[in-house]
Each structure stands twice: as C-alpha cells, then as structure tokens.
Amino acid sequence: MKTEETTAAGSTITRRRFIATAGSLGIVITAGSFVPKFLMAKDGEEIAIDPQQITAWVKLDKDGRLTIYNPAAEMGQGSMTALAVIIAEELDADWKLVHIENAPVIPETYGMQWSGKLGGPMITAGSRTIRGYYSNLRQAGAQARYILMYNAAQKWGVPISSLKTEPGEVVNRDNNKRMTFGEIVAFAKIPDAIPQIAEKDMKRPENFRLIGKVLPRFDVPLKVDGSAQFGMDIQVPGMVYGAITRSPVFGSTPTLLNENEVRETEGLVDIVPLDHGIGVVANTFEQALKAKRKLQIKWSDGAKAEKFDSEMVYADYHNMVHDDSLKGKELLNTGDAANAIKSAHKTYDWEYRNDFLYHARMEPMNAVVSVAADGKTAEAWAGTQAPDADQSAIAEVLKIDPSKVMFHNCYLGGGFGGRQVEFSAEAAVLSNKVRRPVKLVWTREDDLQYGSYRPISLQRMQAGVDQKGNLLGWRHYIAGPDQRLQGGAVPMAYYKIPNQYVELRLTDHGVRTVYWRSVSHGPNKFAQEAFLDEIAFDQKIDPYQYRRRMMLELPRHLTILDKVATMCNWTTAPAKGRARGIACSDYGGSYTAGVVEISLDRQSGKIRVHHVWAAFDAGVVIQPDNAIAQMEGGIVMGISSVLNESITFKNGKVQQSNFHDYPILRMADAPESIEISQIPSSAPPTSMGELSLPLMGGAIANAFLKLTGKPLRHMPFTGEKVLAVLEG
Amino acid sequence: MKTSFKLNGKQVQVETAPDATLLWTLRDTLQMTGTKFGCGVSLCGACTVHLDGMAVRACVTSISMVAGRSVTTIEGLAEKELHPLQEAWIEEQVPQCGYCQSGQIMQAAALLQANPRPNREQIVSHMNGVLCRCGTYVRIVKAIESAASKSEKQ
Structure with missing residues (x-):
C-alpha cells in the first residue's frame, strides 16, 4: 500500500487550477448548486478553472483509480476514510481502487455544512464531520454515479434506466454487458443537466456495501512505517528553525535584556520580537533551543492573570x-x-x-511557513483543525490576500480541540522576518505552559x-x-x-x-x-x-x-x-x-x-x-x-x-x-x-x-x- | 564533529555539533522523520529507536554515544515488506493520530527480540514508558500478543 504518492496528506490540486493529468477525469461539482460537470483533459493539458465556481470531490483515472478529496483534518478520528466511504458507497466504487488525498483549502466548496449546505469554515471540531457531510457527500457520490451511467447509456445507445452499477462497473441489466468506470474516462462527456438525486433513488441502508462494514483506515499503513507526514515532519529546502519563549503570565509583554549575547549563539539567523514573546531563528533546531535557553526577558507587569491562583x-x-x-x-x-x-x-x-x-497532544504545536522573498506570497504546512483559518492568519500577518497563501494541511498528532492558527501565525512572523522557510517547533514545556x-x-x-x-x-x-x-x-x-x-x-x-x-x-x-x-x-x-x-x-x-x-x-x-x-x-x-x-x-x-x-x-x-x-x-x-x-x-x-x-x-x-x-x-x-x-x-x-x-x-x-x- | 554509525543497516557519517542528540540528527540532518519529538526529556517514548538492538530514547541519546554502533529506526525495522508487529498493528487498526506509534512499535520490537512470547504483564511493564494520548493501549497489547503468537506458529 505504500507508494510515493500516498505518503503525504498534502493536496495535489491547487486553489488556482485543477491540473488534469493525462487521461483522467475529474468529476467536479459547482459549489452551491452541486451540479457536476465533466472535465476532460487531453494529454499534458492543464485546464484553468475559476476557483470561485468549481472544485472536485473525486477524480477518476483510466485505470479505474479513484481519488477522493478529504475536506477534514485527520487527527486520529478516522474521518478521512469515513468521508471517502460515504462518497464511494453511492458512487458504487470499487474500494480497492480508492485513494484519498486532502482537499485544497477552499472553504467555499469544502467547508463544513452550515445551515444545510456545505461551504462553512473548513473546521474539524465538535464531532461534526460525519454528520455534517453525510447527506451532501452521498449526493455527490450519487451524482458522480449518474454521470458514469449517463455516459455508458450514450455509448451503448440504451436508456439509462436499463443500467445499474456494480462495484467499479456500469452494467446493462438486459444483456449483462459491462464497462469499468476507468473505461468510461476515455470517452466521457458532460451531460447537459445533472439531476439532484432523490433520497428514494439512493441506496437503502440494507444495501450498503461499504457503510457499516469493517474497512481498514487509509492512514493506518502510513502510521506504522513512519511515512505519514505530520506538520513536524515537513522538510523544505533552505529551511531554518524557530523557537519562541512566550509570556509565563498570559498578557505580559517581553523586553529582551541580552540581545548581543543571544546573537552570539552558533547558527543563529535572527531574533524576532513578538507581542507575547521573543522568537529565535537558527540553522538547526538544537541551535534555536540553545539561543532560546539564553534569552533573558523582562516581562511587563499588570496583566490581568498575574494574581490568579487556581486553588484559591x-x-x-x-x-x-x-x-x-x-x-x-x-x-x-x-x-x-x-x-x-x-x-x-x-x-x-x-x-x-x-x-x-491540558490537551497533551503527543505532537507539540508546530508549523512551517515559507514567505517569498518579496513578501507577497507564502506557502505553509501544518497540522491544523482549521486550515482556512490558519491560511487567513498567515495572510493577515503578511498583509496579503488569503488566496496568496498556499496552505497544506498535514496529519495532526492529536487534535482534541483548539489546535489551529496561532502556531501558523507565529511561524509566519518568523519567516517574514528572515524571508526563508521557517519550521517553528514548540517544546513540550512551551506547549504545556502556553496551552489553552x-x-x-x-x-x-x-x-x-x-x-x-x-x-x-x-x-x-x-x-x-x-x-x-x-x-x-x-x-x-x-x-x-x-x-x-x-x-x-x-x-x-x-x-x-x-x-x-x-x-x-x-x-x-x-x-x-x-x-x-x-x-x-x-x-x-x-x-x-x-x-x-x-x-x-x-x-x-x-x-x-x-x-x-x-x-x-x-x-x-x-x-x-x-x-x-x-x-x-x-x-x-x-x-x-x-x-x-x-x-x-x-x-x-x-x-x-x-x-x-x-x-x-x-x-x-x-x-x-x-x-x-x-x-x-x-x-x-x-x-x-x-x-x-x-x-x-x-x-x-x-x-x-x-x-x-x-x-x-x-x-x-x-x-x-x-x-x-x-x-x-x-x-x-x-x-x-x-x-x-x-x-x-x-x-x-x-x-x-x-x-x-x-x-x-x-x-x-x-x-x-x-x-x-x-x-x- | 563528524560521527559515523550504522543506520538501518547502512553506514552513515554526519557532521553535527558535539552535543547534538540522536533525535534531531535523525530528523533534521538525516531527514528520517519517522522518529518523533514528543517531550525532549525521555518521558514519552515517541522517539524510541534501537541502539544495537536495545530500545533507547533518541531525545536523550547524544550523537557521540552512537559512534561506531548500529541504530535502527521505524524506517528500517522491517527486513522485507513489514515487520510482524507492523502487520499486527494494521490488523488491529491500532493507530489513531499515529504520532506515538513509531515509538510504540520500536519499543515492542525490542521486547519481542528479547522475549518472543511475553505475557500480558511483561508487555505492559515493557511498554509503560511510551505514552499514547489517543488511548490505543488496549489495541497495542492485542497487536503485540497477536504478533507474538503468529511468530511462534511459524
């Protein structure tokens, strides 16, 4: 199961364009109306798509391989697999051919269900993922299935009502002729209208083939051989490392007393003052830790929390x-x-x-942010429960539009609530100062003492x-x-x-x-x-x-x-x-x-x-x-x-x-x-x-x-x- | 400082500060990120690797200690496709977030090497130093028992 392509949870489709690879078919669904459209790609052709209108839930290759895009953060709760199962069930996919990738950060399309429709924030919280996506993803799967049947009907010159599907295949009920989903990719065309599939035309629970069955999780093999990429594991060429000492009393602000001494630390790249702490950037993480240990900081008085005693x-x-x-x-x-x-x-x-x-997630907070030399774009990687919020927070630091931040969500080494935004924003500040990719890592002590x-x-x-x-x-x-x-x-x-x-x-x-x-x-x-x-x-x-x-x-x-x-x-x-x-x-x-x-x-x-x-x-x-x-x-x-x-x-x-x-x-x-x-x-x-x-x-x-x-x-x-x- | 050692069966040489730890050398210098940083002070076991076959915490193992010795990480645990423990981990669907699991598997592999058929008490006592916040302990025990009983049958 281990391949190059399955090791990263990062997305392969971007906000700005859907790169159609040779001979593959993206069944794409217009945000809001959920009318699927076909995207046919000729060899090597790239199709530019208006990011505001279109995005994809599933992509089908000629060999039948089906990529399903996961809109939620995978932090151990397994919804990455479960959401794909929901689509695959109504699509009647052959589960062996299903591959899962993280969706790009486009909340308009992939966001949580908000008053009945998708398009809310891309947040994974409140145990809302399955219940929030269930009906919409069944519909997406059912419509994708309709498209495949529509094309098979055209090809065979028979009414669509004479067709059924079996896992990965369209089947003619009358003569038992079969066509695999992959074969359809070669000639598929866009139907003029895609109906909203009524509940009565979807699978009845007693006919579920995938839902309610014991299927192995997609991410498990990657988590037993060390290949799953957590935010902590991201490596970017030219990357340097950041660490921050933060307010011991929330709300107090720092004054660094020994800047010159800290600057002498071997490998130090820069010192970055923040409102709530002092950051150091160095060539290796251990050098950054050495610099951090040297920091002598005077903290301001007067924070509301400074008299707080929880026992009293x-x-x-x-x-x-x-x-x-x-x-x-x-x-x-x-x-x-x-x-x-x-x-x-x-x-x-x-x-x-x-x-x-305290949450005590096994993976302490971290993020990699790479701000471009001109400060006008950035790329970022982190494990977050709310990638669109992280993206916006980085954009805010850089005073650029969120669309200029390419954010890749990674596997989360534990979520448990509130794992989002602040580490990405901090890493953006550090990277903006040094204009190099910075991996910010919170130590366990940082994570515990500056917890929420x-x-x-x-x-x-x-x-x-x-x-x-x-x-x-x-x-x-x-x-x-x-x-x-x-x-x-x-x-x-x-x-x-x-x-x-x-x-x-x-x-x-x-x-x-x-x-x-x-x-x-x-x-x-x-x-x-x-x-x-x-x-x-x-x-x-x-x-x-x-x-x-x-x-x-x-x-x-x-x-x-x-x-x-x-x-x-x-x-x-x-x-x-x-x-x-x-x-x-x-x-x-x-x-x-x-x-x-x-x-x-x-x-x-x-x-x-x-x-x-x-x-x-x-x-x-x-x-x-x-x-x-x-x-x-x-x-x-x-x-x-x-x-x-x-x-x-x-x-x-x-x-x-x-x-x-x-x-x-x-x-x-x-x-x-x-x-x-x-x-x-x-x-x-x-x-x-x-x-x-x-x-x-x-x-x-x-x-x-x-x-x-x-x-x-x-x-x-x-x-x-x-x-x-x-x-x- | 240059240090030579065997990593997953291959000879490697690294250039680091003299007080560098094995953990950050593996992760950053050698880009072997399967070994995780969790606490930095040998309290959680997420960074467990084998040093000459013994389970050690890479976060408190200085690079000078591994000179001339043999280090095995999760990436090099399996001789062929997967180690029996990795197969059992998949069979029992052990991982949730998965962040601690490299350390769990490396700790368990050292146990089975020394004691191919441990009882429950021995498993728990050997594994107690490796934390899992998702709470997969019950499945970890099952997976180790299953891997042990399978290797015995072979």
Whole structure:
C-alpha cells in the first residue's frame, strides 16, 4: 500500500487550477448548486478553472483509480476514510481502487455544512464531520454515479434506466454487458443537466456495501512505517528553525535584556520580537533551543492573570453559587424548580469541582511557513483543525490576500480541540522576518505552559425528591470563566426530570481557555451523574434501576442503558475489592451509557479502572471498528483526565511543565478490557469522537461510592484527594 | 564533529555539533522523520529507536554515544515488506493520530527480540514508558500478543 504518492496528506490540486493529468477525469461539482460537470483533459493539458465556481470531490483515472478529496483534518478520528466511504458507497466504487488525498483549502466548496449546505469554515471540531457531510457527500457520490451511467447509456445507445452499477462497473441489466468506470474516462462527456438525486433513488441502508462494514483506515499503513507526514515532519529546502519563549503570565509583554549575547549563539539567523514573546531563528533546531535557553526577558507587569491562583478560586466560586443576589446566564428553565425543591420530602445540595486540563497532544504545536522573498506570497504546512483559518492568519500577518497563501494541511498528532492558527501565525512572523522557510517547533514545556486549557469550574447541584426518591426538582449552578466552554451539556434528554433550572455564573481570570475534547460535557456530566448516584445511594436504590426509572418512557435510551447493564452483568457482584459504577451521556445527537469496574489501593489512594463497558447509539455508523476505536480512545483519555490530570496556576503562572508533573495515563493504568456495543440504527449519523469521554467522571465516582460509601466531588481523583476523602 | 554509525543497516557519517542528540540528527540532518519529538526529556517514548538492538530514547541519546554502533529506526525495522508487529498493528487498526506509534512499535520490537512470547504483564511493564494520548493501549497489547503468537506458529 505504500507508494510515493500516498505518503503525504498534502493536496495535489491547487486553489488556482485543477491540473488534469493525462487521461483522467475529474468529476467536479459547482459549489452551491452541486451540479457536476465533466472535465476532460487531453494529454499534458492543464485546464484553468475559476476557483470561485468549481472544485472536485473525486477524480477518476483510466485505470479505474479513484481519488477522493478529504475536506477534514485527520487527527486520529478516522474521518478521512469515513468521508471517502460515504462518497464511494453511492458512487458504487470499487474500494480497492480508492485513494484519498486532502482537499485544497477552499472553504467555499469544502467547508463544513452550515445551515444545510456545505461551504462553512473548513473546521474539524465538535464531532461534526460525519454528520455534517453525510447527506451532501452521498449526493455527490450519487451524482458522480449518474454521470458514469449517463455516459455508458450514450455509448451503448440504451436508456439509462436499463443500467445499474456494480462495484467499479456500469452494467446493462438486459444483456449483462459491462464497462469499468476507468473505461468510461476515455470517452466521457458532460451531460447537459445533472439531476439532484432523490433520497428514494439512493441506496437503502440494507444495501450498503461499504457503510457499516469493517474497512481498514487509509492512514493506518502510513502510521506504522513512519511515512505519514505530520506538520513536524515537513522538510523544505533552505529551511531554518524557530523557537519562541512566550509570556509565563498570559498578557505580559517581553523586553529582551541580552540581545548581543543571544546573537552570539552558533547558527543563529535572527531574533524576532513578538507581542507575547521573543522568537529565535537558527540553522538547526538544537541551535534555536540553545539561543532560546539564553534569552533573558523582562516581562511587563499588570496583566490581568498575574494574581490568579487556581486553588484559591474555588472559594470565590463557592460564594458565587451561593449568593442569591447574583443572576447569571439561564441555561435551562422548565417548570418551577425552586418551589419543587422547597416542598420536597428530602433535598440534596452538593458541590462538584473540576481543575483546568491540558490537551497533551503527543505532537507539540508546530508549523512551517515559507514567505517569498518579496513578501507577497507564502506557502505553509501544518497540522491544523482549521486550515482556512490558519491560511487567513498567515495572510493577515503578511498583509496579503488569503488566496496568496498556499496552505497544506498535514496529519495532526492529536487534535482534541483548539489546535489551529496561532502556531501558523507565529511561524509566519518568523519567516517574514528572515524571508526563508521557517519550521517553528514548540517544546513540550512551551506547549504545556502556553496551552489553552479546559476551564476550571465549580458546580452546585440541588435536588428535591419524594418519599420514593423520585426527583421532583433539579437546580444546577455552574461557576467558571468561559461560557462557550461551560454552558453546554446541560439537558439530559435520556432522563425524565420535572422542574429543572440551570444557570451559569461567569468570572474572568485572564488565562487562556479553549475547547478540550467533549468541552462542557466532561465537567457537567460528571456533576450530573455523580449527584444522581449520591441521591440513589442515600435512597438505597440501585443506581442502574434509579436511572432506568427515569427512562421508562424513553425506549431509545432504555435500550442503551439495558444493553450496558447486560454487557457487564450488572446484577452479578464483581470480585471482592471491586465495584462498578454506571453513567449516561450524550454528544452531538448520539447517546451512550457506560459502566466501569474499579479497585482501590487504600494505602496510596490510587484508583484503578479494570474494565469498561459502553453501549452507544449514533445512528448509521460509517466505520464501525473506527467508531469503537473512538469510544475506546475517549474512555482512556477520560480515565486519564479523571484520575490524574490537573493544571494549576500560581500568580498567573502554570505550575506544571512536562509529563512528570502532568501525568497522562500510561499503559499500566489503562483498563485491561474495554467492551463496546453499537445499537443498530438507520437514522442519519451523529457524533462519535467525544461521546464516551464524559462517562468516566461519573462512572468512576459512582464505583468509588459503591466501594467505599464516600463520594468523590473534585476531579481529578488523585491518590492524595482520595485519601483525604477516605479519612474525612 | 563528524560521527559515523550504522543506520538501518547502512553506514552513515554526519557532521553535527558535539552535543547534538540522536533525535534531531535523525530528523533534521538525516531527514528520517519517522522518529518523533514528543517531550525532549525521555518521558514519552515517541522517539524510541534501537541502539544495537536495545530500545533507547533518541531525545536523550547524544550523537557521540552512537559512534561506531548500529541504530535502527521505524524506517528500517522491517527486513522485507513489514515487520510482524507492523502487520499486527494494521490488523488491529491500532493507530489513531499515529504520532506515538513509531515509538510504540520500536519499543515492542525490542521486547519481542528479547522475549518472543511475553505475557500480558511483561508487555505492559515493557511498554509503560511510551505514552499514547489517543488511548490505543488496549489495541497495542492485542497487536503485540497477536504478533507474538503468529511468530511462534511459524
């Protein structure tokens, strides 16, 4: 599978023209109307195309090889393959002949679905890729198939209705004559009109040949022999290396105190001051690091963040959620929660806390930018979740039009939210100064200490129940610094709970926060699910049965919950010293329920998750094994964040620096088994990448409650915190 | 400083600073980018290569330490098409983002060389130094077990 051409994720078609190679056919689709047109190329001919009007989803060669263009960032979630599967399914392609390349950066055509049509930003985020492209790419595949059938019908002089397709071939139903897709390339012509293919004329899910089947991922072979090109791996002739020391307190600005000394560093090309740091450029990366280590910088005073202490802030948050004179942003208000709680048989009122989290992508941030000698054009390579935003950011630095920046997206060594723009913009500043290609690399320490984090939060949960423990009212107050990251994950569509009120109370610490896998769901689902379990525990009701009671009228959700209970043999007790905890979550229209089995080392306070079971319903699943991989990955990252991970600030400075003090889960602490079950569905696909992670906070706390009778209310559940809870 | 060593079976000579590391020499001077930079201080294992058959972290291996010795990277692991571990990695669809996987495979290959049929505990203990943020650990264990059992059958 390894060939020269498959090693790079870079695009081969450019914004300015579609280079038609000898004897190949680009089935190109006009943006907006999605009317496909043919592009026929004679040998060696280049066809110039107006970039505003036309671009390609698929390209077919004479030998039948089909290139499908991938509009999304491939960061491990596998959508590069899944999107191609969607097109190939309706096109009835022979999967063995499919090749995938990254699409060029043209958001007008390749951008996300935005109010029903493609053409939004080219951003890969929010687990929106499959659900956002599904219907449009099925249509693109179906129309491409129509074009091939139209041409075969012309050639054979038969009506198109007498034809069908089989993988890679058009077949005449009447005489079983066949023509491969590749053969059609030789004579194909543009049909006058391409119909919009109606849903009823597309494949029915029971006839899917590729969707829902286990197909290997396109990128996997390249990731086992070292040939996959990440941004970090890009080599450009004449390239030099950049490194930057950035503000230790966000918002402070630098003054370099020892420029002359730094300039003496062997191999130094230049020193580049930035608003938020000092950059150095050198002939090798190790020389750049040496120069960086020499930098003596005086940082300005007065940044908002400089008095921020994250351990102390919980006291403020506690006051915020108990101060009746405050009124934050109302997130949900059904019935009359206040009165329902006031008149309840019994009430509960607890707080849950979540520290800041760091993404810890294995590939630190980096970018290669090559600004032309005249500064009027640039070429750039990076792994980003939003290539069009990176392209624009580089253009802004250079004060040129984005069309003058040729941007190549690369494989991302982890995304997990917010991996975009700033490294590209920084590299553009460095390259603009030295007018040579610059590879900017963030060290692990840079990446960790100048991270943008999942925000800290405190959640006050209140509930009132009747004599049987049934919820009568529910109030949830969230305190934290970032509405877009903390105001989600509020509705619990899978539980019937009357009289709910949820409010977000905001403050600002002047530190950097950004999307982190599952966003609001990690903290908010933890608070909801742990609180529910504590109520069930107090009411002496089995936590599975307690949830079940609230799902009796919700069959879709009950199916998921019952499935996971069956998978883990919920009613059978685990081995001595072990306990199970259950939790539910959702994400982007998908639903899940999970169970963990834990043990506890009472000397160290260390929790160990041995087994995890999860069932999910995400509609049609394009790549089932990859969906399972996403569930597994979210579970492992979830356990890691719940047990180990914490970023703390003192005087505005991040206290951690590398994996010794920001420990992410290692293999020895990973579950021995993870069992995932997909609930079959023919509904349109919904989200996968962020679905399982939010289960872990609640499920682990709930297993701990079962095991010890004590609640865990502050993530992460480090040994130290667990011991304090056990003693308390 | 000139240093000669064997890289993936071929003799090479590089000109570097005396304190250059094997990692950046491989990546930048020799353009062998399969070996990854992850932490720079031997905490993550993304840069794992073999030095005379032993798994080492290239980020803390100085170039002077490899003089006259034999270095194997992910690019040179397979003698023919693919190493049994690489085949198992594909079979189990292990990688997600893939950035750590060169290091994972090189670490696992050193294990199988020393112990062709490791048990689960030995696998986990040997592999524990190589981090994966995507959470592919369960599949890594399966792939190593599968590769080990296949080579035993042959």
